[in-house]
Amino acid sequence: MGRQIWLLQEVKKVQITKVKNLFKILFIFLFTFNFTSLNSAEKVEYLKTDWSFKGLFGKFDRGALQRGYQVYTEVCASCHSMKYLSYRNLAEKGGPEFTEAEAKVIAASFEVTDGPNADGEMFQRPGKLSDKFVMPYENVEAAKAANGGAYPPDMSVLIKARGGGADYIYSLLQGYEEPPIGITLDDGVYYNKYMYGNMIKMSAPLSDGAVEYSDGTQASVQQMSKDVTTFLMWAAEPHLEARHQMGFKAIVYLIILTVLVYFSMKKIWSRVESEV
Amino acid sequence: MSDHDYTPNSKVGKWFNDRLPLLTLANHLTDYPTPKNLNYWWTFGGILTFCLITQIVTGLTLAMHYIAHADMAFDSVEHIMRDVNYGWLIRYIHANGASMFFLAVYIHIFRSLFYGSYKAPREIIWIIGIVIYLLMMAAAFMGYVLPWGQMSFWGATVITNLFSAIPLVGEGIVTWLWGGYSVDNPTLTRFFTLHYLIPFLILGLVVLHIWALHVPGNNNPVGIDIKKPSKDTVPFHPYIVIKDGFALLMFMIVFAFFVFYTPNILGHADNYIEADPLVTPAHIVPEWYLLPFYAILRSVPDKLLGVVAMLSAILILAALPWLDTSKIRSAVFRPLYKQFYWILVADVLILGYMGAMPAEGLYLLIARVATAYYFLHFLVILPVLGLKEKTLPVPLSITEPVLGGSPNMAAARSKESSNN
Amino acid sequence: MSEKKPERRDFLFTATYAIGAVGAGAVAWPLIDQMNPDASVKALASTEVDVSNVKPGKTITVLWRGKPVFIRRRTQDEIAEARAVKMEDLIHPEKDEDRVQNPEWLVMLGVCTHLGCVPLNDKGDYDGWFCPCHGSHYDTSGRIRKGPAPWNMEVPKYEFVNANTIKIG
Numbered sequence: 001m002g003r004q005i006w007l008l009q010e011v012k013k014v015q016i017t018k019v020k021n022l023f024k025i026l027f028i029f030l031f032t033f034n035f036t037s038l039n040s041a042e043k044v045e046y047l048k049t050d051w052s053f054k055g056l057f058g059k060f061d062r063g064a065l066q067r068g069y070q071v072y073t074e075v076c077a078s079c080h081s082m083k084y085l086s087y088r089n090l091a092e093k094g095g096p097e098f099t100e101a102e103a104k105v106i107a108a109s110f111e112v113t114d115g116p117n118a119d120g121e122m123f124q125r126p127g128k129l130s131d132k133f134v135m136p137y138e139n140v141e142a143a144k145a146a147n148g149g150a151y152p153p154d155m156s157v158l159i160k161a162r163g164g165g166a167d168y169i170y171s172l173l174q175g176y177e178e179p180p181i182g183i184t185l186d187d188g189v190y191y192n193k194y195m196y197g198n199m200i201k202m203s204a205p206l207s208d209g210a211v212e213y214s215d216g217t218q219a220s221v222q223q224m225s226k227d228v229t230t231f232l233m234w235a236a237e238p239h240l241e242a243r244h245q246m247g248f249k250a251i252v253y254l255i256i257l258t259v260l261v262y263f264s265m266k267k268i269w270s271r272v273e274s275e276v
Numbered sequence: 277m278s279d280h281d282y283t284p285n286s287k288v289g290k291w292f293n294d295r296l297p298l299l300t301l302a303n304h305l306t307d308y309p310t311p312k313n314l315n316y317w318w319t320f321g322g323i324l325t326f327c328l329i330t331q332i333v334t335g336l337t338l339a340m341h342y343i344a345h346a347d348m349a350f351d352s353v354e355h356i357m358r359d360v361n362y363g364w365l366i367r368y369i370h371a372n373g374a375s376m377f378f379l380a381v382y383i384h385i386f387r388s389l390f391y392g393s394y395k396a397p398r399e400i401i402w403i404i405g406i407v408i409y410l411l412m413m414a415a416a417f418m419g420y421v422l423p424w425g426q427m428s429f430w431g432a433t434v435i436t437n438l439f440s441a442i443p444l445v446g447e448g449i450v451t452w453l454w455g456g457y458s459v460d461n462p463t464l465t466r467f468f469t470l471h472y473l474i475p476f477l478i479l480g481l482v483v484l485h486i487w488a489l490h491v492p493g494n495n496n497p498v499g500i501d502i503k504k505p506s507k508d509t510v511p512f513h514p515y516i517v518i519k520d521g522f523a524l525l526m527f528m529i530v531f532a533f534f535v536f537y538t539p540n541i542l543g544h545a546d547n548y549i550e551a552d553p554l555v556t557p558a559h560i561v562p563e564w565y566l567l568p569f570y571a572i573l574r575s576v577p578d579k580l581l582g583v584v585a586m587l588s589a590i591l592i593l594a595a596l597p598w599l600d601t602s603k604i605r606s607a608v609f610r611p612l613y614k615q616f617y618w619i620l621v622a623d624v625l626i627l628g629y630m631g632a633m634p635a636e637g638l639y640l641l642i643a644r645v646a647t648a649y650y651f652l653h654f655l656v657i658l659p660v661l662g663l664k665e666k667t668l669p670v671p672l673s674i675t676e677p678v679l680g681g682s683p684n685m686a687a688a689r690s691k692e693s694s695n696n
Numbered sequence: 697m698s699e700k701k702p703e704r705r706d707f708l709f710t711a712t713y714a715i716g717a718v719g720a721g722a723v724a725w726p727l728i729d730q731m732n733p734d735a736s737v738k739a740l741a742s743t744e745v746d747v748s749n750v751k752p753g754k755t756i757t758v759l760w761r762g763k764p765v766f767i768r769r770r771t772q773d774e775i776a777e778a779r780a781v782k783m784e785d786l787i788h789p790e791k792d793e794d795r796v797q798n799p800e801w802l803v804m805l806g807v808c809t810h811l812g813c814v815p816l817n818d819k820g821d822y823d824g825w826f827c828p829c830h831g832s833h834y835d836t837s838g839r840i841r842k843g844p845a846p847w848n849m850e851v852p853k854y855e856f857v858n859a860n861t862i863k864i865g
Contacts, residue, residue: 056537084354088739130739153549156354160540161548196558236548239357239364246365247536253719254532258525260712265518267708272312272510337730359735362726 044194046167047174049226053233056248059241060234065096067213068231071224074211076155079147079202081135084156085235088129094241095234103129110134148188150201159229159236166229168194173225176204304490309509310516311496313674317387318494319523320380321486326524327377328482332475334370342422344468346461349424350550368539374416375542376531378565381409389596390617392605393495399597401488406594408481413566415474418467420563425547430560432459432467438573441580458553499606500670508674559634567631568624574635575647585647592654599654601662609668613661620653742865744857747801755817757806760864764806764814765852766825767862770836775799777823778837788847792837795851803854803862804838810845825849 052061069090072082087107091100098106107127112134115122127134137143144151153161162168171194179191185199192200206221213219234240282303284290293299341360343352356363385405388394394402417435421428436453440446455462493504502508510516534542542564546557562570569586576582592599607614623646630643733741743760747767750756755768770778778792796802806825808815813829820826821842822835832843839848854864 084351084358086736086739088735089358092735128744130736157548161545163545165545243364243368243536243539247532250532250536251529253715253722254525254529257712257715257719258522258529260708260715261518261522261525264708264712265522268514268518272515333727337727340731341734355734355736359737361729361732361734363730363734365726366730 044171046164046194047171048167049170051166051230051233053230053240056244058244060094061230062097063215063217064227064230065234066098067215067217067224068227068229068234069096070213071206071211071228072155072231075205075224076228077133078136079143079152081137081143081152081154082133082156082235083135083154085133086129087127087131087133089238091129092238095238096231100129107131148201152202155232155235157236159232164194166233169232170225170229172200173206173228174221306511306513307505308490308512309493309504309506310512311494311502311508311674312510312515313496313498313508314494314516314519315497316523317383317390317497319520320384320387322520323380323524323527324377324384325482326527327373327380328475328478330373331370331377332479334366334373335472335475337366338370339472342468344422344465346424346464346551349422349464353423365535368535371543372531372534372539374419375534375563375565376527377412378416380527381412382565385409386621388495389620390607390614391495391497392499392600392602392607394597395600395605396597397492398489398495401485402597403594404481404485404488406590408478408485410590411474411478411481415471415478416563416565418471418474420547421464421467422471423547424464424551426549426551426555426557427544427547427560429459429551429553430557431562432463434560435562436463438579438583441583443580460553495605496674497606497608498671498674499604499608500673502674561632564628564632567629568627569631571627571631571643572647572650574631575640575644589647589650592651596654596658600658602665602667603662604667604670606670609670610661610665611668612665616653616657616661620650623649623653742863744861744863746861748860752800757817758864760852765864766802766804766806766817766838766849768802768817770800770802774823774836778835778839781835781837781839785841787840787845790837790839790848792839795837795839795848797854798856801862802836802838803851803864805850805852807849808832808845809840809847809849810843815849 052059052064072080087103087110090096090098090106091103107129110127110131111124112127112131113122114125117123137146140151159165159169164171172192175192175194176190177193179185179198183191185191188201189199190201190203191198206224208220211219211224217223237243282300284293284299289299338356341352341356341363343349353367356367358364360366388402388405417431421432436450436459439449439453442449451457453463454460455466493502496502505511544561544563561567569589572589573582573586576585602610602613604610607617626642627646627650630639630646633639635643741761743758745756745758745767747756747769750767750769752769752771753774755766757764757766759765775792781792783789783791792799795804806814808827808829810827810830810832813827815825815827815832815834817825820833822833824836824838824841825834826832827834827843827845830844832845833841834845834849835841837848838851840846852864854862857863
């Protein structure tokens with residue numbers, strides 16, 4: 001009888017180990033074979049920097065977001081739209097957190113098409129907080145026509161739309177270089193080390209000092225790349241901070257409840273002779 | 277159905293129960309005798325029910341804001357993510373919930389494969405389960421089209437084009453499915469309607485699935501028939517309720533991790549690009565849970581045969597109760613089958629990985645070998661194994677720690693106890 | 697079993713139920729709140745109106761939160777007429793002084809308080825508005841004088857951002 005119970009206990013230990021092994025395999029599988037990286041054909045290592053928004057407690061650096069917004073507005077916005085952002089987002093929690101007054105001034109600095117008025121005509125008026133970011137071109141075709149046939153993609157979710165994410169955008173902005181020997185480029189095509197396929201129709205958008213930061217930070221290409229990428233990350237995920245904060249609370253709560261339920265389960269099952 | 281002589285405590289309860297026996301049903305579910313040796317692989321049925329309800333509830337609330345029109349779908353999803361109160365949370369729960377749903381269903385299916393839960397007298401439960409699985413895949417496929425990203429559009433194009441492989445009527449069927457000459461707005465609107473409908477069909481089938489289960493009762497790790505109720509069983513409430521609750525909470529921790537910290541890791545970046553009929557993505561890949569079938573589809577060089585192979589891979593499961601000739605249910609007592617079981621698991625994982633790779637070179641070769649092996653397992657290995665394998669002696673009951681006796685005597689005794 | 701054990705067991709179960717209920721509430725709230733006005737709707741919760749072109753005696757209608765708002769620049773006669781009305785004569789007694797911030801400007805929701813139709817400007821027996829649906833008459837202060845409507849037309853929250861601009865809401 002004792003031997004039978006010992007046998008059953010051994011079987012149970014093997015089962016538990018099997019389960020643990022299975023989970024180990026599953027986690028290794030999922031995190032090693034990161035399916036996002038499977039999508040990028042390039043084997044290039046992206047430039048690394050520490051992003052304030054990565055990790056379980058990731059948050060946005062307000063200064064970086066405000067500087068990034070400045071880079072976007074002064075450098076990128078002439079070709080790249082940001083159609084899912086509204087001016088009021090600039091003042092909302094979790095973002096650059098301009099004051100409402102500052103955001104109103106920003107909005108008013110842009111001319112927005114409105115109408116039709118009582119005469120049936122469209123008209124221009126200064127932007128309001130509730131307006132979406134003004135687009136540089138009327139439509140996709142106009143954008144293509146003005147840029148040698150290549151459409152400058154909308155940047156609202158650009159970081160999520162590229163397998164390499166923030167690291168990819170950050171690297172690409174700094175990745176312009178002379179093409180290797182044997183590769184000739186067509187007119188209007190540039191060589192970029194990190195771009196998928198290496199050919200890109202956008203010339204290097206950043207150069208040292210291209211923007212004069214209002215907070216006095218030195219505007220090197222690397223600094224601007226980091227700031228604008230941070231801004232783009234927020235543009236793609238404006239609720240990132242709330243998501244991380246809620247996640248922490250949710251998982252702590254679940255762990256507490258799991259522990260309580262575990263002990264309740266033990267208590268209930270102790271009424272039965274054999275073990276679970 | 278088993279005998280029920282439950283009388284409600286209150287007069288109102290009795291009055292109501294005489295007209296609609298819901299209280300009797302509740303009592304049956306509460307007292308339902310469950311084997312007390314069930315391990316954690318048995319908790320996934322409850323987990324799946326939770327997943328279904330989660331998808332329905334989050335889906336309903338998303339549908340209050342989503343616009344099923346090609347010109348507005350992508351915008352409406354961004355509107356949900358940015359402006360709708362907690363919209364980002366509900367959307368991420370729904371998208372990751374689909375993955376969790378499939379993770380749970382695969383564990384649930386592989387539990388059945390290991391312990392022989394598909395064998396007589398549980399064949400119908402198993403077949404209903406296959407139908408639920410097929411509906412899940414249809415719902416997930418159509419749901420993925422709704423955001424109208426590049427993968428949505430091109431995945432829909434590739435999979436609907438498969439139907440053109442059907443001889444004579446294929447092209448007509450594809451046009452009928454599309455509602456036009458390519459995947460476009462009519463396709464989107466009907467996919468939305470069907471995506472909304474299918475979960476409720478699944479709900480109905482789940483009720484039948486559980487009803488069919490309650491006739492013979494649950495299988496158990498040892499795979500023997502047991503008397504219910506007896507020393508071998510416990511009432512479902514509170515014993516199984518609390519255990520399923522514990523397992524569900526562990527599952528929810530994993531779920532929460534995906535939703536709150538890596539919500540896009542299981543998805544495809546290309547689906548954050550608006551659908552463009554003029555630009556095909558470099559690699560069209562379905563979501564991870566469909567990858568093994570994608571690999572099988574691409575293994576066969578012929579279009580029609582590829583579709584046939586892919587469908588057969590699922591439908592062959594329906595024949596499993598009859599393909600597996602073994603008299604012993606649980607792999608615990610089938611040492612040889614156990615080995616082949618784990619090889620099948622590895623085979624399916626390999627197929628999944630190959631499904632994510634380009635269908636060329638070494639990847640294609642491995643996919644073809646893995647596909648051939650998959651069918652070999654079900655069509656050749658299982659029938660032969662059942663007849664030839666030397667199994668271990670099966671215990672007579674769960675509580676009595678009697679493991680001995682010759683296989684014949686044990687089989688005779690277990691037949692005897694199942695006749696009672 | 698000692699007396700202590702059952703107590704501890706009850707406490708464990710009670711604590712588990714309680715913590716569980718908290719979680720259930722936390723889950724329910726987002727599902728309910730998602731039906732509340734979303735951020736883009738709330739952004740349009742207030743509207744600024746340029747009234748520099750409105751001459752005395754004229755009324756403009758603007759859309760605010762999906763409803764019409766009448767903004768009337770009243771003449772001195774209209775103001776006097778409104779102020780002269782005795783409270784006993786009113787179905788819904790309200791002083792004109794209490795309905796306007798600046799007597800020259802009347803700002804109110806152009807929605808009849810009977811069943812929600814939009815009253816017509818410069819019509820009716822009281823020099824104000826007339827609702828064609830069921831015959832309610834409103835005066836120069838937008839107060840109900842005759843007809844089935846129970847209350848005066850509602851005055852929303854508004855303020856003069858400057859002499860030419862009214863912010864409603």
